[in-house]
Amino acid sequence: MSMQEWIERKRDGGTLAREEIEALVAGLVRGEIPDYQTAAFLMAVYLRGMDEAETTALTSAMLRSGAALDLSAIAGAKVDKHSTGGVGDKVSLVLAPAVAACGGSVPMISGRSLGHSGGTLDKLESIPGFRVGLTLDELCAQVADLGAVFGAATSDLAPADRLLYRLRDATTTVASVPLITSSILAKKAAEGIDGLVLDVKTGSGAFMASPRAARELARSLVSTAERLGVRAVALITDMSQPLGAAIGNSVEVLEAIETLRGKGPRDLVELVTRLGAEMLLLAGLVPDLRVGRRRIARCLADGSAFRRFHSIVARQGGDVAAIENVGLLPRADLHTLIESPVSGYVRSIDCRALGAAACALGAGRRRMEDVIDHGVGLMCMRKVGDAVEAGEPLLLVLYNDAARCAAVRPALEAAYVIGAERPRARPLVRARLAGATCRERS
């Protein structure tokens, strides 16, 4: 154990050998490294970076610091998707059942909301009774039976990640490509998957707002995943405005259900179709992306994706009546409209501000101990490029606490920029980065 030497080497821009990174992670898990040394190491990594080999070694050591799902008894390739986090991103709720309905196996271990970004587990818990705290055995069994599961990370999955993550916010070392890469992939690789699609967000609602940073992260994620034996593709997608209309928890479940029934908003359907096609291709279930997209579109149209979601909700203890009749989902008591002060076109939306406002209304957490109000949220009545007349609504605000609503109103009013000219349409998927093992076939 010579944590000082490792900090010093990284401080000076040197590289750590695989064995050193393994010893570091082992020391961390055994509680032998004091937090202040870990913190200094994280800052040195933030400022000096890590090369591909170091990032892979760190990810691998974090993965092997705990248990992993054993899905080897399930035939065929197991695939999953990870998003770097955005606003109104309910893709997972639609994607997992859709891919499962097409024959894929999706062990989807998800996270909770933090900061301006929502969390899949919080959204699902809008459905009364829905249980996300499954054991490793329950997770495996459900993937075998239904092709998909939504679960929380158990405490024995990649424990080293929790030990590092807990310090990263307080030490402002979150936005580091090697640290993000290892944190994401250690947990995803612990799912025992063969293929992974990465949805790397860029734009005002993304954690890595600049296209350059998003591309760097995408490249690191894909190459590190492939070095760990997980075939990977990344799509860099636009998060300069919310995905779909709903931002919150029950409102997002409602929009996900509409999408699963073939009536989703255009951008959400497009992203589910693109990501789903990549997953089917990675799983070897389709010969190319075109067929994959068609297959996903069909399962949304023919009700098979919704039926799979229904089975998953039932299996995980959720009240299926609430997804058959969405009027039974929790809904805020009060609502108000934010109206456009002028006529014109929506030029841009401050996506992060909408996410932060939804969080402030109670839809998310500022600290892990905050309690979620599942019924509150926002509905975007206009998206970028839409025409709006003065006095027409831009946003519907669903709230339970008038003071909180009043507090966020100025930020909501400032979030929309209205101009005389319609802005140029931007593609939702801005780039695709395929790993070495995926390049020929896609």
Add this chain to the structure above:
Amino acid sequence: MSMQEWIERKRDGGTLAREEIEALVAGLVRGEIPDYQTAAFLMAVYLRGMDEAETTALTSAMLRSGAALDLSAIAGAKVDKHSTGGVGDKVSLVLAPAVAACGGSVPMISGRSLGHSGGTLDKLESIPGFRVGLTLDELCAQVADLGAVFGAATSDLAPADRLLYRLRDATTTVASVPLITSSILAKKAAEGIDGLVLDVKTGSGAFMASPRAARELARSLVSTAERLGVRAVALITDMSQPLGAAIGNSVEVLEAIETLRGKGPRDLVELVTRLGAEMLLLAGLVPDLRVGRRRIARCLADGSAFRRFHSIVARQGGDVAAIENVGLLPRADLHTLIESPVSGYVRSIDCRALGAAACALGAGRRRMEDVIDHGVGLMCMRKVGDAVEAGEPLLLVLYNDAARCAAVRPALEAAYVIGAERPRARPLVRARLAGATCRERS
């Protein structure tokens, strides 16, 4: 309190305002900032640096985090010297009584040995009964009565420095110019001095080995001291070989006593004279450095410096018999010689290796809890430039533990480089940097 913001700003190379640094130090002293945030901050400062204004604000806030000596009742300027640490550096033991004998007031608060470098307090404790743990009142009274005191930092002097310093070794953030500057000057300024001479070491035995790093540190120390209202001069001095012959504790006291009696080794006498002249000039006791040097030389020759040392030892509880008859000082039971394998000239000495070997024999500490063996050490029988015949001694090793002696012997044998040609003599004082307030007069 927003430690995260301050870490983030420093991480990104920004600067902190004086009020922010004050709030940070106040939070630190109140125990409100967890160690892991402090550690991340230290690493960000190490890698991003601090500008002059930030360094001054940090030093000032650390200074004001605790108590300070109030020497205002003593007439005339109070002056001190700080060395960045070397091997065989017993200058303080000679300098404080010499300057006091010339009419100066020297409240010398010193440190202990750590790593390869010795500590003034440990050396003085070779004198049976010598007490360094004085109260602030005792320190002040002794300066008033005798013109000099040797004391340990009390726990209420610059407590913020202790809180930071304790994390710096473990987080490898020691060798940072703004952190060294603030740590040194917060404690020195707390002595209530008007002028400070800085002995910044360069060469193989120094903490900042390269001349460039030494010059950068000297510049930072001088300009920060002056911004705090302490007139300052730095001498950049050679530490590529030990100062004098003795390395250890009682052996260094013995050599200091010889020097105080006018029989010191040439390099030690030169450095005491140069530093002492600067202190007398800063105190306004001499018109120029030439007169200052003559005054110091005279007090060493006429016994007045030794008599002052005698009074100081008596006042601090030390056994004066041991300084009158140095045979009473602790001395190791065993000794051995390291002999030159070839004839030639001493080309160079690995000064740090000698310091580390003396420490390993028991003269220093590797950890703060180690116990010092005051009688062990090294005597350099040859210095750089000296001629030596094969079989003649280079070093005398004084030890009590044969195993420790055997362990350091290979390093000692490798520390001297002997060559056919006499090396070019290097000046002991390599540069002088005077603060703005000192420039005209020197």
